[in-house]
Protein backbone atom coordinates (compact mmCIF):
# COMPACT_ATOMS: atom_id res chain seq x y z
CA UNK A 1 0.00 0.00 0.00
CA UNK A 2 1.34 3.43 -0.94
CA UNK A 3 1.20 6.61 1.05
CA UNK A 4 0.89 10.12 -0.27
CA UNK A 5 3.87 12.41 0.03
CA UNK A 6 3.34 16.16 -0.03
CA UNK A 7 5.64 17.81 -2.54
CA UNK A 8 4.46 21.38 -2.12
CA UNK A 9 1.40 23.37 -1.28
CA UNK A 10 -0.32 25.01 -4.21
CA UNK A 11 -2.94 27.70 -4.32
CA UNK A 12 -5.08 28.96 -7.14
CA UNK A 13 -5.15 32.63 -6.18
CA UNK A 14 -2.75 35.26 -5.07
CA UNK A 15 -1.25 38.34 -6.60
CA UNK A 16 0.88 36.28 -9.01
CA UNK A 17 -2.27 34.95 -10.64
CA UNK A 18 -3.71 38.46 -10.81
CA UNK A 19 -0.54 39.75 -12.48
CA UNK A 20 -0.62 36.92 -15.03
CA UNK A 21 -4.25 37.80 -15.80
CA UNK A 22 -3.38 41.48 -16.09
CA UNK A 23 -0.59 40.65 -18.54
CA UNK A 24 -2.96 38.70 -20.78
CA UNK A 25 -5.56 41.48 -20.53
CA UNK A 26 -2.98 44.10 -21.47
CA UNK A 27 -1.98 42.08 -24.55
CA UNK A 28 -5.61 41.76 -25.60
CA UNK A 29 -6.34 45.46 -25.07
CA UNK A 30 -3.10 46.48 -26.79
CA UNK A 31 -3.88 44.40 -29.87
CA UNK A 32 -7.44 45.79 -30.04
CA UNK A 33 -6.20 49.35 -29.60
CA UNK A 34 -3.49 48.87 -32.22
CA UNK A 35 -6.00 47.45 -34.68
CA UNK A 36 -8.44 50.32 -34.07
CA UNK A 37 -5.66 52.90 -34.43
CA UNK A 38 -4.43 51.27 -37.62
CA UNK A 39 -7.92 51.29 -39.10
CA UNK A 40 -8.76 54.85 -38.03
CA UNK A 41 -5.47 56.38 -39.15
CA UNK A 42 -4.19 54.22 -42.01
CA UNK A 43 -1.48 56.65 -43.17
CA UNK A 44 -0.24 58.40 -40.07
CA UNK A 45 -1.03 55.73 -37.54
CA UNK A 46 1.88 53.37 -38.18
CA UNK A 47 4.02 55.00 -35.52
CA UNK A 48 1.15 54.99 -33.04
CA UNK A 49 0.45 51.32 -33.75
CA UNK A 50 4.13 50.51 -33.31
CA UNK A 51 4.30 52.37 -30.02
CA UNK A 52 1.14 50.68 -28.76
CA UNK A 53 2.53 47.25 -29.63
CA UNK A 54 5.90 48.10 -28.05
CA UNK A 55 4.25 49.32 -24.85
CA UNK A 56 2.02 46.26 -24.80
CA UNK A 57 5.02 43.94 -25.06
CA UNK A 58 6.92 45.83 -22.35
CA UNK A 59 3.94 45.79 -20.00
CA UNK A 60 3.35 42.08 -20.68
CA UNK A 61 6.93 41.09 -19.82
CA UNK A 62 7.04 43.37 -16.77
CA UNK A 63 3.84 41.91 -15.35
CA UNK A 64 5.00 38.35 -16.02
CA UNK A 65 8.36 39.11 -14.42
CA UNK A 66 6.62 40.57 -11.36
CA UNK A 67 4.48 37.45 -11.08
CA UNK A 68 7.63 35.31 -11.23
CA UNK A 69 9.32 37.39 -8.55
CA UNK A 70 6.34 36.88 -6.27
CA UNK A 71 6.37 33.13 -7.00
CA UNK A 72 10.08 32.92 -6.24
CA UNK A 73 9.66 34.86 -3.00
CA UNK A 74 6.79 32.64 -1.91
CA UNK A 75 8.67 29.49 -2.94
CA UNK A 76 11.82 30.48 -1.07
CA UNK A 77 9.79 31.18 2.06
CA UNK A 78 7.85 27.93 1.86
CA UNK A 79 4.55 29.63 1.13
CA UNK A 80 2.02 28.17 -1.33
CA UNK A 81 1.99 29.83 -4.75
CA UNK A 82 0.05 29.38 -7.94
CA UNK A 83 1.40 28.70 -11.40
CA UNK A 84 4.92 27.72 -12.34
CA UNK A 85 8.17 29.59 -11.96
CA UNK A 86 9.30 30.40 -15.48
CA UNK A 87 12.55 28.83 -16.54
CA UNK A 88 14.28 28.10 -19.77
CA UNK A 89 15.47 24.69 -20.88
CA UNK A 90 17.84 22.94 -18.48
CA UNK A 91 21.12 22.09 -20.16
CA UNK A 92 23.66 19.93 -18.29
CA UNK A 93 27.14 21.37 -17.84
CA UNK A 94 30.01 18.92 -17.32
CA UNK A 95 33.41 19.35 -15.74
CA UNK A 96 36.62 17.39 -16.10
CA UNK A 97 37.20 14.91 -13.28
CA UNK A 98 40.97 15.51 -13.42
CA UNK A 99 41.22 19.31 -13.34
CA UNK A 100 37.62 20.45 -12.60
CA UNK A 101 37.57 22.68 -15.69
CA UNK A 102 34.25 23.19 -17.46
CA UNK A 103 34.13 20.99 -20.57
CA UNK A 104 33.31 22.65 -23.87
CA UNK A 105 33.67 19.44 -25.83
CA UNK A 106 32.48 15.96 -25.00
CA UNK A 107 35.66 14.35 -26.30
CA UNK A 108 38.63 16.14 -24.76
CA UNK A 109 39.34 18.55 -21.89
CA UNK A 110 40.55 21.91 -23.21
CA UNK A 111 42.39 22.66 -19.99
CA UNK A 112 44.42 19.51 -19.21
CA UNK A 113 44.05 17.64 -22.50
CA UNK A 114 42.59 14.49 -20.94
CA UNK A 115 40.34 12.43 -23.18
CA UNK A 116 36.80 12.10 -21.87
CA UNK A 117 35.30 8.67 -21.46
CA UNK A 118 31.65 8.08 -22.21
Ligand SMILES: [Zn+2]
Nearest residue numbers: 096099109112
Ligand atom coordinates in the same frame (compact mmCIF):
# COMPACT_ATOMS: atom_id res chain seq x y z
ZN1 LIG B 1 40.76 18.47 -17.46
